[in-house]
Amino acid sequence: MAPNDQPASSTNGSTGTTSISVEPTRSALRRLLGAAVEGSGIRPPESAAVAAPTVNIEVTRPQHAEHGDFATNLALKLARPLKRRPLEIADTLAEALRALPEAHEMLTDVDVAPPGFLNVRLSAVYLAQAVDAVRAAGPTFGRLRAEQPGRLNVEFVSANPTGPLHIGNARGAFVGDLVCRILEGAGHEVTREYYFNDSGTQVRMLGESVRALRDGDPPPKEGYRGEYVRQLADELPPELGERASHPGEDPALVLGEWASQRIRGGIEASLARLGVRFDVWRTETMIERDGWIEQALERLRSSGHLYEAEGATWFRSTAYGDDKDRVIRRSNGEYTYFGKDIGYLVEKFSRGFDRLIYLWGADHHGTVARLRNAAEAMGFDKAAVEVPLIAWVRFVREGREISMSKRAGEFITLDELLSEVGVDAARWFFAARSHNTGIDFDIELAKRQSNENPVYYVQYAHARIASILRKATEEGLQPATSLRGALADDTVGQGLAKQLLRLPEVIEDAADARETQGVTAYATELATTFHAYYRDRRVVDQADPETSARRLALVEATRITLANTLGLVGISAPEAM
RNA sequence: GUCCCCGUAGCUCAGUGGACAGAGCAGCGGUUUUCUAAACCGCCGGCCGCAGGUUCGAAUCCUGCCGGGGACGCCA
Structure with missing residues (x-):
């Protein structure tokens, strides 16, 4: 699972663990639409606004089945710059798209719908090939090769080593881990980092x-x-x-x-129990001892953003719109938290990361702009410093808020929470919600609802498939090696196949947004689609071994997709429930 | 006072520029001699906080207001 340190070779020679055998469907469509724009000749040569249509092409999954499997609003977007009617453009594009041999194979329908949408439907042949590819890719299905792979540093949790992790730290730990998994899935190289504030x-x-x-x-x-x-x-x-x-x-x-x-050891053990792993542990003492704060000061000094006053050293943050300048070194000679932060930032960039992601609690939002401004003042790219904020969780037990204070010793530890609620349910709970909105976590409700928790619904789908595959083996039935044209007359099977193919898109979108709830939503929908398939299609059927073999192949691909999706959020995929 | 986040179904929450707004739970009614009923099917339920504006198109973007939470130290 270790990220590949080797730069990707220019040939297709991917080195082992990460390989994709099929281009994600949506990417393929974007590419084809780009070709269609070129082929149609509708693009005005001198128009800079649409000079790079491949970048702007949006391909979406329409909500309603009658709008096809994919839709693009490209014609609507081009209407203004081209000064032409959207429907007219859509017609031209549709024609150019149909003329492409590759599109001909991939798509059955290319339709124009008012006010100018272009709707397409995937062919049964394409879907069957894609399902074969899912099975060939196995555990790597869904993993992307990022368009711009990055070396990303993700710092999260970073709770002070003055007490055990409590449920207030839960969200940051889970969300951080989840975001890392998703970024890795999207093809980035991720370093998971924990910063211990161990001095002072x-x-x-x-x-x-x-x-x-x-x-x-x-x-x-x-x-x-x-x-x-x-x-x-x-x-x-x-x-x-x-x-x-x-x-x-x-x-x-x-x-x-x-x-x-001692506490630090306990924190590390708790995190391990959560399934949260870190690659790098840094401490405040290390940052200060190794001279990184001085380096930060030097960078600010040389860019003219540093001055001494009243015995202290200041960052001229007002130059960036802050309402007052900020102290880096106090008059007693000690560095402020901010000073250590910027020293640490220099240290991180010195390790060659091209992006730093800090998952901070919402209470730190006041310092975000300052950190990013300081990065810029020190000569780094401000846009490379991202700080998604993790909003509060109100922990509630039977309607009453649980108040917490580490100093007063009133808190529920993370370990206690997990023994009550269970790690998979807890993971799902946080994964399914946007990290920047405050949420309630009712522990009693979570326990009581655990049987109805969607996480079990999804896991059940996986277990059900595992059971089907076992049953098939018992009866001497094998999945077909290839689906070939087997989906031609099976709309239910096609529907399931289409659902499987969404995974790479889901990962791409989640990674771009640094969000996780799209993954859990997808997992639920995939499970629903499978359960419907189970209802409508008998898979293990000795009376018709050929059909059975093809259905087994499709179901096996579904199992792979479910397992990979659950793995993306760190949730187990049980063989039996 | 200034700034940030949030306001969507009874509850917990998705959806943040596209075509008739979704899920889970709760509620009501149905489905099993057949591969796992932790499943499936149906019903009920919404002036997307309010008011303007931008757009071919707004829950989504802009402005104002109302309501909730948070931040504004030579604290960490």
Whole structure:
């Protein structure tokens, strides 16, 4: 699964794991439409507005079956620049499209519909070939070769090591993992990164809290409480306690560093339990120790965005529309959080990423513009710094909001949530919702509804297919090696085949939007389509082994597609339920 | 006060420039001697917060208002 470090060779020699044998249908149509525009001669030679029609061609799946399998609004878009009636353009395009041999094979219908849509329908021959290709691709079906593959750095969770992960961190962890999976599926090379804020007042406060508990002192006013602090105090090795009380040592810091190391181990274990993996762990201390903040300061200084005042070092953020300038190094010599952020940003870019994605909580939105502006001031491409914000989750139990405070020790840990709700259901819950809208998570409701949860609906479809395939083997039936023309008279089978072919499109759209809910919506629709197929077509049928073999092939392709879709959101695809 | 996000079916949420607005759950009614009924079929349910505007076309873009949440430190 490791991303391929080799640059793609110019020939078709893909190296092993990632290969696609078929061009995604929508991409093929875009290409054909581009050719049709060329072939029709409707494009005015001097018009810059439509100079690159291949870029602007939108191909969509219409909502209504009578509008075909795919539609394009190309004629409507061209009407204005060409100063011609949309229907006229659509007619010309349709004719040019029909004239292309490849389109002739792929499409049965090319229709024009008012006010100027072009609707096309896929041929049974094309669909049968495509299903064969799905089976040939197996686990790699759906994976794309990105148009512009990037080396992407995705930083997420990054919760402070001052307490275990709690349910407030759940959304960021899942969404981050999901976005990474989808970006990988779209052909990008993704580095998953966690940033530990392991220095400063919070860690010291943690150490002080542990020390107080150990010594039976009252905990500091702003200190951390909770069971885990008690546990840390109990587990404190005596020799460490001695070292902490040595003259010249800062006991709060010594104990705090030890405690945060312990907590960090727990965080990593929790994440592993979620199925969330990280490639790189960075800490604030590393960024500061290795001089990255100085490099950031130097970059700002040389571009004239830095100045000293009142004993502090400032970033002239007002040059970018901020309402006031921001401190990078405080008058006491310590760096601000912002200072560390920009040092870290320089460090990340130094590793050769061409895009940095930060998944931050919505409460950080005030600092987004500042970070991106600083990137620009330091000579980086501001557009390469993306910060999708993860909105709040209100956790509710039987209608009452659960209030949480790490310091007060009142929270539900992530591990507790998972033992109540289950990792697949929790993943689905977050995957199915837009990350930038606030949501309610009613734990009781989630438990109670778990049997009706759509995730089980989709998993059930997969298990059902697995059962069918087992049954077929028992009865000595094998999937056909190729579907060939087998779908010609089978509209139900065609419908299922069309559904399978959506996966690459779904991945492409999800990756572009850095969103995941399209994937779960697709998974549900695919499962629904399969269940309908199951109702209408008998698959295992010894009376007609030939038909049975073809249907088994289609169903096997469906199983592959379902499994790949679930894998994209990190959810298991069970063989039996 | 300034800025950001959100407002879609009873509930939880998709859809963010296309052709009659969707799903799950909840509610009502039906389907099994046949490959998994964790399934399938039907019904009920919406001035897409409100008002203007842009567009051939707006839930989607712009402006204003109303309602909810959040952010505005030499905190992290």
